[in-house]
Amino acid sequence: MINKKVNTIQEALQGVKSGMTLMLGGFGLCGIPENAITELVKLGVSDLTCISNNAGVDDFGLGLLLQQKQIKKMISSYVGENDEFERQMLSGELEVELTPQGTLAEKCRAAQAGFPAFYTPAGYGTEVAEGKETREFDGKMYVLESAYKADFSFVKAWKGDEAGNLIFKGTARNFNPCMCGAANITVAEVEELVPVGELDPNQIHIPGIFVQRIFQGNNYEKRIEQRTVRQRN
């Protein structure tokens, strides 16, 4: 077993510097690496390029990094829930690259899987395809999209072991598995870190080979964006 466990959050984020490109898992506030984000705020690193499907809300998730103006460029598919984000974008302080959600996922997966680029039909004929190579296959048009290059990938899983094997829960899985192994260093935080041998190899979602550092996360808030319920009859 190659041990990936680190004991402190400082150790987990060692090497993160201003100007780097970071991938962060999560969909909305679901399955975001809460501990890593908190530590990034503490570290005070700036000029970051962040690849994440969403940009958090004003006072949680990536919104915390936006508040401190630590993000130079945001690469996302949907950024609708964040007033500070909108303000920085419209004033030109923040550079924003909007990417179709499936393309964003695949650009991560391509980096993980060693593909430099791929063709997708998404965005053909729209401003997303401007300046990009297009090609026809079987009568349909496709856009060439390239894999992301990132320095660090921060993901959140439900359970993990010291070998870096990960299991996700519910829709908190989302972009997290796609970002594992898609950056130079993948840092996984988990709700429950167990010794090797405790997880059933049949149930592993992401093998530890894609993870360089794993740590036991703490104090998960797991904020719900749209609490929606039905009445009991």
Next chain:
Amino acid sequence: MLDKNGIAKRIAKEVQNGYYVNLGIGIPTLVANFVRDDIEVEFQSENGVLGMGPFPFEGEEDADIINAGKQTITTLPGASFFDSATSFSMIRGQHVHLTILGAMEVAENGDIANWKIPGKMVKGMGGAMDLVASAENIIVAMMHTNKHGDSKILKKCTLPLTGVGCVKKVVTNLAVLEVKNNAFHLIERAPGVSVEEIQKATEGTLVVEGNIPEMIL
């Protein structure tokens, strides 16, 4: 004239036995409430769940189980969770049979715009560009006109496009329209709405052939 629930109710009639269906945010989400219960249908949400159920009872919400609108949901027996790349493999690979989504504008050539108003609103496209570029069967759920009374059923979209030549059918508060041969073909009228009213609210080319029946809801 239909309200949002009426539009959803009419679209629900398009959902067939054995369909995997992706529902967008807004009116499309309501469609799930009106699908006949004697057919087998599974709802996909692109954030990573197939077999979505109703909203949870109060106190049973799980922050780790949400839909693409970030609402808390439940799952039905047979449901599955998956990552975002797998989710869009289902969509891009045309394993999802029907996509229902909202729009700001639809054009007579099937173009759709729903993600950006330059200088005013930039929320992003989310999964909409992947969905419209891939789905065989796309139904747009929308109001026929905007709040100023201007038509959203156009000759040509004025807003940045989400997809080109992809919309097959539009269900609005006034009508059901089929999009083909560079025109909107009037298929059904909403209850109490005349062909003239629909014509007046439609900027794009409207083809009216024969007697147009009223929707049966």
